[in-house]
Amino acid sequence: xxxxxxxxxxxxxxxxxxxxxxxxxxxxxxxxxxxxxxxxxxxxxxxxxxxxxxxxxxxxxxxxxxxxxxxxxxxxxxxxxxxxxxxxxxxxxxxxxxxxxxxxxxxxxxxxxxxxxxxxxxxxxxxxxxxxxxxxxxxxxxxxxxxxxxxxxxxxxxxxxxxxxxxxxxxxxxxxxxxxxxxxxxxxxxxxxxxxxxxxxxxxxxxxxxxxxxxxxxxxxx
Amino acid sequence: xxxxxxxxxxxxxxxxxxxxxxxxxxxxxxxxxxxxxxxxxxxxxxxxxxxxxxxxxxxxxxxxxxxxxxxxxxxxxxxxxxxxxxxxxxxxxxxxxxxxxxxxxxxxxxxxxxxxxxxxxxxxxxxxxxxxxxxxxxxxxxxxxxxx
Ligand code: SF4
Ligand code: SF4
Numbered sequence: 176x177x178x179x180x181x182x183x184x185x186x187x188x189x190x191x192x193x194x195x196x197x198x199x200x201x202x203x204x205x206x207x208x209x210x211x212x213x214x215x216x217x218x219x220x221x222x223x224x225x226x227x228x229x230x231x232x233x234x235x236x237x238x239x240x241x242x243x244x245x246x247x248x249x250x251x252x253x254x255x256x257x258x259x260x261x262x263x264x265x266x267x268x269x270x271x272x273x274x275x276x277x278x279x280x281x282x283x284x285x286x287x288x289x290x291x292x293x294x295x296x297x298x299x300x301x302x303x304x305x306x307x308x309x310x311x312x313x314x315x316x317x318x319x320x321x322x323x324x325x326x327x328x329x330x331x332x333x334x335x336x337x338x339x340x341x342x343x344x345x346x347x348x349x350x351x352x353x354x355x356x357x358x359x360x361x362x363x364x365x366x367x368x369x370x371x372x373x374x375x376x377x378x379x380x381x382x383x384x385x386x387x388x389x390x391x392x393x394x395x396x397x
Numbered sequence: 398x399x400x401x402x403x404x405x406x407x408x409x410x411x412x413x414x415x416x417x418x419x420x421x422x423x424x425x426x427x428x429x430x431x432x433x434x435x436x437x438x439x440x441x442x443x444x445x446x447x448x449x450x451x452x453x454x455x456x457x458x459x460x461x462x463x464x465x466x467x468x469x470x471x472x473x474x475x476x477x478x479x480x481x482x483x484x485x486x487x488x489x490x491x492x493x494x495x496x497x498x499x500x501x502x503x504x505x506x507x508x509x510x511x512x513x514x515x516x517x518x519x520x521x522x523x524x525x526x527x528x529x530x531x532x533x534x535x536x537x538x539x540x541x542x543x544x545x
Contacts, residue, residue: 184493215448219490222451227494229533 201241202268212267245272311381319360326353416464418508443476460525
Protein backbone atom coordinates (compact mmCIF):
# COMPACT_ATOMS: atom_id res chain seq x y z
CA UNK A 176 0.00 0.00 0.00
CA UNK A 177 0.92 3.66 -0.25
CA UNK A 178 2.09 4.99 3.10
CA UNK A 179 1.76 8.62 4.12
CA UNK A 180 1.74 10.81 7.23
CA UNK A 181 0.00 14.04 8.05
CA UNK A 182 1.59 17.45 7.90
CA UNK A 183 1.67 19.43 11.15
CA UNK A 184 -1.33 21.56 12.11
CA UNK A 185 0.60 24.87 11.79
CA UNK A 186 1.76 23.82 8.30
CA UNK A 187 -1.78 22.85 7.30
CA UNK A 188 -3.25 26.06 8.65
CA UNK A 189 -0.69 28.12 6.73
CA UNK A 190 -1.77 26.31 3.53
CA UNK A 191 -5.54 26.80 3.97
CA UNK A 192 -5.93 29.97 6.02
CA UNK A 193 -6.71 32.19 3.03
CA UNK A 194 -9.98 30.32 2.48
CA UNK A 195 -13.33 30.55 4.29
CA UNK A 196 -15.07 27.29 3.43
CA UNK A 197 -12.75 24.34 3.41
CA UNK A 198 -13.53 20.71 2.73
CA UNK A 199 -11.20 18.17 4.32
CA UNK A 200 -11.56 15.11 2.11
CA UNK A 201 -10.30 11.70 3.18
CA UNK A 202 -9.67 8.59 1.13
CA UNK A 203 -10.96 5.17 2.16
CA UNK A 204 -8.15 3.08 0.70
CA UNK A 205 -4.36 3.03 1.38
CA UNK A 206 -4.23 6.09 3.64
CA UNK A 207 -7.08 4.71 5.75
CA UNK A 208 -5.09 1.54 6.36
CA UNK A 209 -1.91 3.46 7.24
CA UNK A 210 -3.95 5.68 9.60
CA UNK A 211 -3.08 8.93 7.85
CA UNK A 212 -6.09 10.04 5.80
CA UNK A 213 -9.22 7.98 6.49
CA UNK A 214 -12.49 9.09 8.03
CA UNK A 215 -11.03 9.13 11.54
CA UNK A 216 -8.05 11.26 10.57
CA UNK A 217 -10.38 13.61 8.66
CA UNK A 218 -12.31 14.09 11.89
CA UNK A 219 -9.18 14.66 14.00
CA UNK A 220 -7.46 17.01 11.56
CA UNK A 221 -10.68 18.97 10.94
CA UNK A 222 -11.22 19.46 14.66
CA UNK A 223 -7.62 20.53 15.05
CA UNK A 224 -7.88 23.00 12.16
CA UNK A 225 -11.13 24.48 13.49
CA UNK A 226 -9.57 24.99 16.89
CA UNK A 227 -6.31 26.39 15.52
CA UNK A 228 -8.22 28.76 13.22
CA UNK A 229 -10.41 29.92 16.09
CA UNK A 230 -7.36 30.68 18.22
CA UNK A 231 -6.00 32.87 15.41
CA UNK A 232 -9.38 34.54 14.89
CA UNK A 233 -9.67 33.23 11.33
CA UNK A 234 -13.18 32.85 9.87
CA UNK A 235 -12.42 29.33 8.60
CA UNK A 236 -15.29 26.86 8.27
CA UNK A 237 -14.15 23.27 7.97
CA UNK A 238 -16.39 20.47 6.77
CA UNK A 239 -15.55 16.80 6.63
CA UNK A 240 -15.99 14.14 3.99
CA UNK A 241 -14.44 10.85 2.92
CA UNK A 242 -14.77 8.97 -0.35
CA UNK A 243 -13.80 5.40 -1.09
CA UNK A 244 -10.89 6.18 -3.42
CA UNK A 245 -9.56 9.56 -4.49
CA UNK A 246 -7.43 8.23 -7.36
CA UNK A 247 -10.52 7.02 -9.23
CA UNK A 248 -12.87 9.26 -11.21
CA UNK A 249 -15.89 7.09 -10.45
CA UNK A 250 -15.54 7.81 -6.75
CA UNK A 251 -14.50 11.43 -7.28
CA UNK A 252 -17.90 12.04 -8.90
CA UNK A 253 -19.59 11.28 -5.59
CA UNK A 254 -17.95 14.29 -3.98
CA UNK A 255 -18.82 16.70 -6.81
CA UNK A 256 -21.69 18.52 -5.06
CA UNK A 257 -19.84 18.85 -1.78
CA UNK A 258 -16.70 20.12 -3.50
CA UNK A 259 -18.73 22.68 -5.47
CA UNK A 260 -19.97 24.18 -2.19
CA UNK A 261 -16.48 24.83 -0.86
CA UNK A 262 -13.75 27.34 -1.64
CA UNK A 263 -10.98 24.77 -1.46
CA UNK A 264 -10.23 21.13 -0.71
CA UNK A 265 -7.61 19.80 1.67
CA UNK A 266 -7.09 16.26 0.46
CA UNK A 267 -5.96 13.57 2.85
CA UNK A 268 -5.34 11.22 -0.08
CA UNK A 269 -1.89 10.29 -1.36
CA UNK A 270 -0.20 12.48 -3.98
CA UNK A 271 -2.07 10.62 -6.72
CA UNK A 272 -5.42 11.32 -5.05
CA UNK A 273 -4.65 15.02 -4.66
CA UNK A 274 -3.72 15.31 -8.33
CA UNK A 275 -6.74 13.32 -9.49
CA UNK A 276 -8.94 15.77 -7.57
CA UNK A 277 -7.15 18.80 -8.99
CA UNK A 278 -7.49 17.46 -12.55
CA UNK A 279 -11.16 16.62 -12.11
CA UNK A 280 -12.07 19.96 -10.47
CA UNK A 281 -9.93 22.38 -12.48
CA UNK A 282 -11.23 25.64 -10.98
CA UNK A 283 -10.90 24.51 -7.39
CA UNK A 284 -7.79 24.87 -5.22
CA UNK A 285 -6.81 21.42 -3.97
CA UNK A 286 -4.04 20.98 -1.40
CA UNK A 287 -2.13 18.00 -0.05
CA UNK A 288 -2.71 17.46 3.66
CA UNK A 289 -0.35 14.49 3.81
CA UNK A 290 3.25 13.84 2.96
CA UNK A 291 3.15 10.72 0.79
CA UNK A 292 6.14 8.66 1.80
CA UNK A 293 6.48 5.25 0.15
CA UNK A 294 5.07 1.90 -0.97
CA UNK A 295 5.29 -0.37 2.01
CA UNK A 296 3.71 -2.70 4.50
CA UNK A 297 2.58 -2.67 8.10
CA UNK A 298 5.49 -4.36 9.82
CA UNK A 299 4.03 -4.32 13.32
CA UNK A 300 1.30 -2.28 14.99
CA UNK A 301 2.08 1.37 14.34
CA UNK A 302 5.19 0.66 12.24
CA UNK A 303 5.24 0.87 8.44
CA UNK A 304 8.28 0.03 6.34
CA UNK A 305 9.18 0.80 2.74
CA UNK A 306 9.46 -2.25 0.50
CA UNK A 307 9.30 -1.10 -3.11
CA UNK A 308 10.52 1.99 -4.96
CA UNK A 309 8.41 1.26 -8.09
CA UNK A 310 11.53 1.03 -10.26
CA UNK A 311 9.48 -0.23 -13.20
CA UNK A 312 11.56 -3.38 -13.85
CA UNK A 313 11.22 -5.70 -10.91
CA UNK A 314 14.20 -7.89 -10.05
CA UNK A 315 12.83 -9.57 -6.94
CA UNK A 316 13.15 -13.00 -8.59
CA UNK A 317 16.94 -12.61 -8.51
CA UNK A 318 17.17 -11.72 -4.84
CA UNK A 319 14.92 -14.19 -3.10
CA UNK A 320 12.12 -11.65 -2.89
CA UNK A 321 14.06 -8.98 -1.00
CA UNK A 322 14.49 -5.72 -2.88
CA UNK A 323 18.04 -4.29 -2.85
CA UNK A 324 16.88 -1.18 -4.71
CA UNK A 325 14.66 -0.19 -1.81
CA UNK A 326 16.19 -1.86 1.20
CA UNK A 327 19.94 -1.47 0.64
CA UNK A 328 20.94 2.11 1.43
CA UNK A 329 23.37 2.08 -1.51
CA UNK A 330 21.11 0.16 -3.92
CA UNK A 331 23.88 -2.45 -4.33
CA UNK A 332 22.84 -5.04 -6.93
CA UNK A 333 25.86 -7.38 -6.91
CA UNK A 334 26.49 -8.08 -3.26
CA UNK A 335 27.01 -6.13 -0.08
CA UNK A 336 29.13 -3.02 0.30
CA UNK A 337 31.21 -4.74 3.02
CA UNK A 338 30.38 -2.10 5.58
CA UNK A 339 27.70 -4.02 7.48
CA UNK A 340 28.19 -4.60 11.21
CA UNK A 341 26.59 -7.52 13.00
CA UNK A 342 24.17 -7.98 10.13
CA UNK A 343 23.12 -4.35 10.25
CA UNK A 344 23.55 -1.61 7.68
CA UNK A 345 26.48 0.77 8.09
CA UNK A 346 24.31 3.68 7.00
CA UNK A 347 21.72 3.05 9.72
CA UNK A 348 22.60 0.56 12.43
CA UNK A 349 18.94 0.14 13.37
CA UNK A 350 18.23 -1.39 9.96
CA UNK A 351 19.20 -4.92 8.93
CA UNK A 352 21.64 -5.14 6.03
CA UNK A 353 19.50 -5.96 2.99
CA UNK A 354 22.28 -8.15 1.63
CA UNK A 355 22.43 -10.20 4.79
CA UNK A 356 18.68 -10.76 4.39
CA UNK A 357 19.08 -11.63 0.71
CA UNK A 358 21.84 -14.14 1.51
CA UNK A 359 19.82 -15.83 4.25
CA UNK A 360 16.70 -15.93 2.16
CA UNK A 361 18.42 -17.37 -0.93
CA UNK A 362 20.11 -19.95 1.29
CA UNK A 363 16.80 -20.99 2.83
CA UNK A 364 15.17 -21.54 -0.56
CA UNK A 365 18.23 -23.29 -2.02
CA UNK A 366 19.05 -20.57 -4.54
CA UNK A 367 22.45 -19.32 -3.35
CA UNK A 368 23.70 -19.93 -6.89
CA UNK A 369 21.87 -16.77 -7.92
CA UNK A 370 24.58 -14.80 -6.17
CA UNK A 371 27.25 -16.17 -8.52
CA UNK A 372 25.55 -14.58 -11.51
CA UNK A 373 26.76 -11.06 -12.13
CA UNK A 374 23.90 -8.69 -12.75
CA UNK A 375 24.47 -6.10 -15.47
CA UNK A 376 23.94 -2.42 -14.65
CA UNK A 377 20.25 -1.88 -14.02
CA UNK A 378 18.22 -0.28 -16.76
CA UNK A 379 16.66 2.76 -15.07
CA UNK A 380 14.69 3.87 -18.13
CA UNK A 381 11.46 2.21 -16.92
CA UNK A 382 11.95 4.16 -13.69
CA UNK A 383 11.54 7.94 -13.32
CA UNK A 384 14.42 8.68 -15.73
CA UNK A 385 12.26 10.30 -18.40
CA UNK A 386 9.56 11.89 -16.26
CA UNK A 387 6.29 10.36 -15.17
CA UNK A 388 5.28 6.99 -16.58
CA UNK A 389 2.14 5.84 -18.34
CA UNK A 390 0.93 2.31 -18.94
CA UNK A 391 -1.42 1.75 -21.87
CA UNK A 392 -3.43 -1.45 -22.28
CA UNK A 393 -4.95 -1.47 -25.74
CA UNK A 394 -7.02 -4.55 -24.89
CA UNK A 395 -8.85 -2.57 -22.23
CA UNK A 396 -9.33 0.72 -24.05
CA UNK A 397 -12.69 1.86 -25.34
CA UNK B 398 -9.38 36.67 40.28
CA UNK B 399 -11.27 35.18 37.38
CA UNK B 400 -9.38 31.88 37.68
CA UNK B 401 -10.50 31.46 41.31
CA UNK B 402 -14.18 31.67 40.50
CA UNK B 403 -13.96 29.88 37.17
CA UNK B 404 -15.73 26.51 37.28
CA UNK B 405 -14.17 24.34 34.57
CA UNK B 406 -16.19 21.75 32.69
CA UNK B 407 -14.33 18.46 32.64
CA UNK B 408 -15.38 15.48 30.55
CA UNK B 409 -14.29 12.28 32.29
CA UNK B 410 -14.21 9.12 30.20
CA UNK B 411 -14.39 6.35 32.79
CA UNK B 412 -13.88 2.65 32.19
CA UNK B 413 -16.88 0.55 33.23
CA UNK B 414 -14.69 -1.96 35.06
CA UNK B 415 -12.71 0.42 37.26
CA UNK B 416 -13.06 4.20 37.42
CA UNK B 417 -16.80 4.17 36.78
CA UNK B 418 -17.27 1.62 39.55
CA UNK B 419 -15.06 3.61 41.87
CA UNK B 420 -17.18 6.71 41.17
CA UNK B 421 -20.18 4.57 42.11
CA UNK B 422 -18.39 3.44 45.25
CA UNK B 423 -17.54 7.05 46.09
CA UNK B 424 -21.27 7.74 45.95
CA UNK B 425 -22.08 4.84 48.28
CA UNK B 426 -19.34 5.93 50.68
CA UNK B 427 -20.55 9.52 50.49
CA UNK B 428 -17.15 10.74 49.36
CA UNK B 429 -17.62 14.03 47.57
CA UNK B 430 -15.82 15.03 44.39
CA UNK B 431 -16.15 18.35 42.57
CA UNK B 432 -19.33 18.61 40.47
CA UNK B 433 -17.31 19.93 37.51
CA UNK B 434 -16.99 16.52 35.90
CA UNK B 435 -19.39 14.99 33.41
CA UNK B 436 -18.73 11.26 33.54
CA UNK B 437 -19.06 9.22 30.37
CA UNK B 438 -18.99 5.48 30.88
CA UNK B 439 -16.97 3.51 28.34
CA UNK B 440 -16.67 -0.31 28.08
CA UNK B 441 -12.86 0.07 28.13
CA UNK B 442 -10.60 3.09 27.71
CA UNK B 443 -9.11 1.20 24.75
CA UNK B 444 -12.35 2.01 22.94
CA UNK B 445 -11.57 5.72 23.09
CA UNK B 446 -10.18 7.32 19.97
CA UNK B 447 -8.29 10.58 19.63
CA UNK B 448 -11.29 12.08 17.84
CA UNK B 449 -13.45 11.76 20.98
CA UNK B 450 -10.99 13.82 22.99
CA UNK B 451 -10.73 16.36 20.19
CA UNK B 452 -14.51 16.66 19.85
CA UNK B 453 -14.89 17.14 23.60
CA UNK B 454 -12.40 19.99 23.60
CA UNK B 455 -13.69 21.46 20.35
CA UNK B 456 -17.25 21.58 21.61
CA UNK B 457 -16.35 23.42 24.77
CA UNK B 458 -14.91 21.12 27.44
CA UNK B 459 -12.19 22.87 29.42
CA UNK B 460 -10.49 19.58 30.20
CA UNK B 461 -10.65 15.86 29.51
CA UNK B 462 -9.89 13.15 32.05
CA UNK B 463 -9.41 9.57 30.89
CA UNK B 464 -9.61 7.05 33.71
CA UNK B 465 -8.71 3.43 33.02
CA UNK B 466 -7.74 0.39 35.06
CA UNK B 467 -4.40 0.03 36.80
CA UNK B 468 -1.65 -1.01 34.42
CA UNK B 469 -1.72 -4.78 34.18
CA UNK B 470 -5.32 -4.83 35.38
CA UNK B 471 -7.21 -4.04 32.17
CA UNK B 472 -10.22 -6.29 31.62
CA UNK B 473 -9.26 -6.40 27.93
CA UNK B 474 -5.54 -6.89 28.66
CA UNK B 475 -4.07 -3.67 27.24
CA UNK B 476 -6.90 -1.25 26.45
CA UNK B 477 -5.65 1.18 29.08
CA UNK B 478 -2.16 1.15 27.54
CA UNK B 479 -3.64 1.97 24.12
CA UNK B 480 -5.65 4.77 25.72
CA UNK B 481 -2.53 6.27 27.30
CA UNK B 482 -0.80 6.37 23.91
CA UNK B 483 -3.81 8.12 22.37
CA UNK B 484 -3.96 10.60 25.21
CA UNK B 485 -0.25 11.33 24.67
CA UNK B 486 -0.86 11.76 20.95
CA UNK B 487 -3.70 14.18 21.72
CA UNK B 488 -1.44 16.14 24.07
CA UNK B 489 1.09 16.57 21.23
CA UNK B 490 -1.70 17.57 18.87
CA UNK B 491 -2.94 20.20 21.33
CA UNK B 492 0.55 21.71 21.44
CA UNK B 493 0.50 21.93 17.62
CA UNK B 494 -2.88 23.68 17.79
CA UNK B 495 -1.70 26.08 20.49
CA UNK B 496 -3.71 24.72 23.43
CA UNK B 497 -2.22 23.68 26.78
CA UNK B 498 -1.56 19.94 26.74
CA UNK B 499 -2.45 19.63 30.43
CA UNK B 500 -6.10 19.99 29.48
CA UNK B 501 -6.08 16.24 28.94
CA UNK B 502 -4.78 13.63 31.34
CA UNK B 503 -4.81 9.85 31.67
CA UNK B 504 -5.07 8.25 35.11
CA UNK B 505 -5.23 4.67 36.35
CA UNK B 506 -7.81 3.86 39.01
CA UNK B 507 -9.09 0.53 40.33
CA UNK B 508 -12.74 -0.13 41.23
CA UNK B 509 -11.86 0.07 44.93
CA UNK B 510 -10.09 3.44 44.72
CA UNK B 511 -13.00 5.75 45.54
CA UNK B 512 -10.95 8.21 47.58
CA UNK B 513 -8.05 8.44 45.06
CA UNK B 514 -10.60 8.99 42.30
CA UNK B 515 -12.13 11.92 44.19
CA UNK B 516 -8.62 13.34 44.81
CA UNK B 517 -7.69 12.84 41.14
CA UNK B 518 -10.79 14.68 39.97
CA UNK B 519 -10.14 17.50 42.43
CA UNK B 520 -6.56 17.77 41.19
CA UNK B 521 -7.67 17.83 37.55
CA UNK B 522 -10.26 20.54 38.30
CA UNK B 523 -7.57 22.57 40.05
CA UNK B 524 -5.12 22.16 37.15
CA UNK B 525 -7.70 23.27 34.58
CA UNK B 526 -8.94 26.07 36.80
CA UNK B 527 -5.41 27.48 36.82
CA UNK B 528 -5.23 27.17 33.01
CA UNK B 529 -8.50 29.09 32.70
CA UNK B 530 -11.33 28.51 30.21
CA UNK B 531 -10.64 26.56 27.03
CA UNK B 532 -9.08 29.27 24.80
CA UNK B 533 -11.19 28.37 21.76
CA UNK B 534 -14.28 29.58 23.64
CA UNK B 535 -12.92 33.10 23.69
CA UNK B 536 -13.74 33.38 19.98
CA UNK B 537 -17.27 31.99 19.97
CA UNK B 538 -18.58 28.43 19.72
CA UNK B 539 -17.34 25.80 17.30
CA UNK B 540 -19.11 24.30 14.35
CA UNK B 541 -18.73 20.81 12.97
CA UNK B 542 -20.53 19.27 10.03
CA UNK B 543 -20.23 16.13 8.01
CA UNK B 544 -21.80 16.39 4.57
CA UNK B 545 -21.13 12.85 3.39
S1 SF4 C 1 13.01 -4.29 -7.87
FE1 SF4 C 1 11.88 -2.40 -8.35
S2 SF4 C 1 9.74 -3.02 -8.62
FE2 SF4 C 1 10.81 -4.73 -7.60
S3 SF4 C 1 10.45 -4.38 -5.41
FE3 SF4 C 1 12.39 -3.38 -5.91
S4 SF4 C 1 11.86 -1.26 -6.44
FE4 SF4 C 1 9.96 -2.45 -6.45
S1 SF4 D 1 25.46 -2.43 4.90
FE1 SF4 D 1 24.15 -3.73 3.64
S2 SF4 D 1 22.23 -2.57 3.40
FE2 SF4 D 1 23.72 -1.15 4.20
S3 SF4 D 1 24.53 -0.18 2.36
FE3 SF4 D 1 25.91 -1.92 2.81
S4 SF4 D 1 25.08 -3.63 1.63
FE4 SF4 D 1 23.49 -2.03 1.68
